[in-house]
Structure formats: C-alpha cells, structure tokens
Amino acid sequence: MSKDCCCSGELDCSAERGEFRETNIPVVSTTLSARDIFGVLKVRFGIGRMDYKIEPGLYAVGNPDDxxxxxxxxxxxxxxDALRKELSSLDCWLLILDTKGVNVWCAAGKGTFGTEELINRIEKTGLSEIVTNRKLILPQLGASGVNFNEVARRSGFSVMFGTVRASDIKQFIxxxxxxTPEMRTVKFTTRDRFVLTPVELVSAAKNSLFVLGVLFLVNLFAARQFGVYxxxxxxxxxxxxxxxxxxxxxxxxxxxxxxKGWLLGLLWSIFALWRFGWFAQGFGILAAGYLLLLPSVSAYLAMNFTGSSTYTSPSGVLKEMRIALPLIIGSAGVGAILVxxxxxxxxxxx
Amino acid sequence: MKPNYLKNVATLTLDTEKCVGCGKCGEVCPHGVFDFVNDKALITQRDLCMECGACALNCPVNALEVNAGVGCASAIIKGWFTGGAPTCDCSGSECC
Structure with a gap:
C-alpha cells in the first residue's frame, strides 16, 4: 500500500492535489500481510535481498498530528516491516532515509544512514512544516552514522537515540x-543467529557449484572417482x-x-571418514588429505560469520584473520593436493 | 549470549581531561562499554567494544577516539583485493 503511492512524501505533488497531509503522506499498516511475510522468507534466503526496498520519505502510522x-x-x-509491526495503536510519523535498501546498522557503518542524508531528508519532506515538535527518535544502532550535534545545529531537530530493538520502542515512548541499559544493549540470541544462517548457506552453496564443476572434470581422468560419499x-x-x-x-x-568452525569441521570430518571407511588401509593419503582440507573449509566459512555477528571489532577480526588465513590456505592447499x-x-x- | 571475542584488541581511547561527562557515549554504545564515575566517562568493558564508532562520532568534545570500521572478514578480504578500506558492500549475498 505504501509502495504504490506516487507522491512518497514529496511536497510538490501536494500542491496538485490541493490537499496537504491527508493525500500527501502514505499511511502504513502495522500488520504484515502474507506477502510481507513471504518477502521476509525470500530475503532471508538471499533472494532479491539487495533490492528489497521502499521509497524513502515520510509515512504516517495511525492518525498522527503535528x-x-x-x-x-x-x-x-x-x-x-520489523519497525511498523511494533507500532500498533501508536500515532506517529516515520521518516525513512534512503539507505539504498540496507538495514540501519550496516547503513550507519557506511554513512548512508548518516548525518547528511538525515538533514537532507528532513528538508526534502518538509518535516518542519508538518510537525511542530523538533524531536527525532533514531534507532540506537544508527548512532555510528549520525552526529546528533550536527543534526541539531543544521536542521534544528534534536536527535534522541532510541532503543536497539523495534520491539522496545513503544515502551521507550x-x-x-x-x-533502560537493557534496551540499549545489542544481543545475539540463538534466534538472531539462526535467521542469518540461510543466507550464509545459500552463498556457500553457490560457490560450491564451482568446486563441483572442477571435481566433475577431475573425474574424467581419475583413478578413483569422486562420488556421493x-x-x-x-x-x-x-x-x-x-x-x-x-x-x-x-x-x-x-x-x-x-x-570454532575448524573444531566442529574436524569432528564432522573424523566421523565422515570413519563412516565411509576411509581410515582403512589403502586410503591413508585420502584420509590425511580430507582431514587437512575439510576442517579448513568450515573454518573459513565460520570466519565469514564475523560479518553477521553483532560483537566482533575490525581490530579483532583482523587479528584473527592474520593468524587463521595462512593456516586455512596452507592446510587446504596441502589437503587438496593429497586428495x-x-x-x-x-x-x-x- | 554474552559476547566473548578476542581480548585487548579494541583501539578505543578516552581523554578524561577533555570529558565533560555528558553521558552521550554511554547512551549510544550498544555494548555497555562505558560507566560514569565522578561525572566522567570511564571505559570499563573495553573488550566488549566492537569499534562501531558511535561514541566518538557523538562525543561533543572529541574526547573519544577509535579506529571505527566493520568487523567483517569478507569485507576485510575485499579491501585487500581492491586496495581500499574494508566496506561491507554486501553486493551479492556476502555479509551483514
């Protein structure tokens, strides 16, 4: 409903209609449709994830006044969607910044959820003529992109950093x-981590198609065929x-x-090799090769999850990589040669 | 879960002389790194700092410094290849 509006909060089309707020600003629902929920599922699996966006601008929830x-x-x-479904029975305005379809935290890191875009969007939407209060509530995780002092100085709006999670925003208001300190602290629950895993898996599976292609070619010359095991x-x-x-x-x-990834990968590899009988005589080189190769694959994939985590610092990740990457590459290289x-x-x- | 990542790596520094104790850093920090003692900020949980840069950006007296960036391995690798700063570009399906 919000997406189809031609105006998306721009002031110029209000003049044509002769009405101001009622037609100009799209009112959004606080319940998600089946289509919205299907959309969540799709992007969680990495389908159309980089192009799942709405028009930036001003939206209304409920029946807000000035x-x-x-x-x-x-x-x-x-x-x-995650925000608006938490706003039932509230009357408020939503000022949506153009973050190029990226979430608040990542966009704040890049600067697209930033001071400039915020000031720019306040001007473009004519917010200062629509509301008389001069307060903006920003998600707390937007703070790494927005300088509250500069926004106040240049736009006249004072910035309050709200809560980390949308589900706390009603209580905050x-x-x-x-x-509370609880509302200000970022978490990384089992559920938080779980919803992020399909994208990781789909991405790894795509890259694996290349590996499978190479193995298919190797099979043409192989003394021992790569098979289902x-x-x-x-x-x-x-x-x-x-x-x-x-x-x-x-x-x-x-x-x-x-x-962590290497450790679990090693356990799985030992189990698989034992199960498939590759610890038997005559397969020593293969077993040694797989024990070097396979855990380094899961180590690498797990290392990439630092990008999804909510607590790894760049300095920490860099230190980890300086030690882990040479080991991963060396181990995988020798392992692949043995296999x-x-x-x-x-x-x-x- | 209680975050438990590498210790003694965060580049966060606080100039207590400059600090005016406004509390903004504590407000924007997503990991409760700061405490306030005698109307001044104090870094009490340095190992929880993820170097997001929110505190330094919003400190009104520039008392905080941190090499802010993205803690994302694939972004850092991409940075090595392109020669630029690590950015979480997320094109395709990589990261965040």
Whole structure:
C-alpha cells in the first residue's frame, strides 16, 4: 500500500492535489500481510535481498498530528516491516532515509544512514512544516552514522537515540523517551543467529557449484572417482561452517570464529571418514588429505560469520584473520593436493 | 549470549581531561562499554567494544577516539583485493 503511492512524501505533488497531509503522506499498516511475510522468507534466503526496498520519505502510522513523535528508519523493507509491526495503536510519523535498501546498522557503518542524508531528508519532506515538535527518535544502532550535534545545529531537530530493538520502542515512548541499559544493549540470541544462517548457506552453496564443476572434470581422468560419499563429506563441512557453528557459537570453546568452525569441521570430518571407511588401509593419503582440507573449509566459512555477528571489532577480526588465513590456505592447499594424489594416481574403490 | 571475542584488541581511547561527562557515549554504545564515575566517562568493558564508532562520532568534545570500521572478514578480504578500506558492500549475498 505504501509502495504504490506516487507522491512518497514529496511536497510538490501536494500542491496538485490541493490537499496537504491527508493525500500527501502514505499511511502504513502495522500488520504484515502474507506477502510481507513471504518477502521476509525470500530475503532471508538471499533472494532479491539487495533490492528489497521502499521509497524513502515520510509515512504516517495511525492518525498522527503535528505533535506526534517522529521515528527515523532505513528503507530496507525488512527493517521497515520489523519497525511498523511494533507500532500498533501508536500515532506517529516515520521518516525513512534512503539507505539504498540496507538495514540501519550496516547503513550507519557506511554513512548512508548518516548525518547528511538525515538533514537532507528532513528538508526534502518538509518535516518542519508538518510537525511542530523538533524531536527525532533514531534507532540506537544508527548512532555510528549520525552526529546528533550536527543534526541539531543544521536542521534544528534534536536527535534522541532510541532503543536497539523495534520491539522496545513503544515502551521507550511510554516511559517519556527513556531507554533502560537493557534496551540499549545489542544481543545475539540463538534466534538472531539462526535467521542469518540461510543466507550464509545459500552463498556457500553457490560457490560450491564451482568446486563441483572442477571435481566433475577431475573425474574424467581419475583413478578413483569422486562420488556421493565425497559429496556428503564436503556438504557436511559447508553445513558445519554456515549453520551449525553460528548456531552453537556461544557454547563452542574458544573465541575466534575460524577456530570454532575448524573444531566442529574436524569432528564432522573424523566421523565422515570413519563412516565411509576411509581410515582403512589403502586410503591413508585420502584420509590425511580430507582431514587437512575439510576442517579448513568450515573454518573459513565460520570466519565469514564475523560479518553477521553483532560483537566482533575490525581490530579483532583482523587479528584473527592474520593468524587463521595462512593456516586455512596452507592446510587446504596441502589437503587438496593429497586428495588429488589419491584420486588421480593411487586410486581405490569407494 | 554474552559476547566473548578476542581480548585487548579494541583501539578505543578516552581523554578524561577533555570529558565533560555528558553521558552521550554511554547512551549510544550498544555494548555497555562505558560507566560514569565522578561525572566522567570511564571505559570499563573495553573488550566488549566492537569499534562501531558511535561514541566518538557523538562525543561533543572529541574526547573519544577509535579506529571505527566493520568487523567483517569478507569485507576485510575485499579491501585487500581492491586496495581500499574494508566496506561491507554486501553486493551479492556476502555479509551483514
């Protein structure tokens, strides 16, 4: 309903209609349709994720007047939906910035959810003529992109950093714009981590198509064919690195993500090799190769989950990578050579 | 979960002399890194800092410094290849 509006909060079309607020500013629902929910599912699996956005501008929730609170958010539709479904029975304004379809935190890191865009959007929407109050409520995670002092100085609006989670925003408003330390702290619950795993898995699976293509070619010259067991062993470490490690993150011993992924990958590899009989005589080179190669794959995939986590610092990730990457590349390289030696030269059934 | 990442890596520094104790850093920090003692900010949980830069950006007296950036391995790798600063560009399906 919001997407189809031709005006999207621009002032010029209000003149044509002769009416101001009623026609100019789209009113959005606080309940999600089946289509919205299907949309969530799609982007969680990485389908059309970079183009899931809404028109930036001003939106109304409920029946706001000139003194209603103004909430600022991003134009990623997943973000917009997550926010508006928490606003039932509230009357407020939503000022949606053009973050190029990226969520608040990531966009703040890039500067698109930033001081300039906020000031610019206040002007473009004519917000100062629509509301008489001069307060903006920003999501707390937008603070890494927005300088409250500069916004106040240049736009006259004072910025309040609200809560981390949209689900706390009603309480925040009800308590007179006060957030508890709990509301200000970012979390990373099992559910938070779980919803992020399909994208990781889909991305790894796409890259794996290349690996499968190479193995198909190798099979043409192989003394021992890569088969379904090799595939299962490999698919297992991909799942370990992209799904299992993120899910079990807090309970796996250690700190570095790559280490955690390597550890679980090693356990899976030992199990798979034992199950497929590759610890038997004649497969020694293959077993050694896979034990070096497979855990390094899950280590790498798990390391990439630092980008999805809510608590890794760039300095920390850099330190982790300086140690882990050479080990991963070395181990995977030697492992791959050993596997190829067995496959191309030594051979063997299974 | 309680975050538990590498220790002693965060580049966050606070100039207590400059600090006016306005409390903004504590307000914007998503990990409760700061405490306030005698009307001044104090870094009490440095190892929880993820270097997002919100505190330094919003400190009215520039008392805070941090090498802010994205803690994302694929962004850092991309930065190495392109020679630029690591950006979470997220094109395709990588990261955040």
């Amino acid at each position: 003194n209603s609170p103004v909430l600022v958010s991003a134009n990623y539709k997943l973000t917009f 009800a308590d007179g714009f006060k957030a 090799d595939f299962i062993a490999y698919a297992g470490v991909v799942l370990t690195g992209t799904v299992l490690t993120p899910l079990l993150l807090p309970v796996i011993p250690g700190k570095a993500f790559s280490w 190829l030696i067995q496959t191309l030269i030594i051979g063997g059934a299974i």
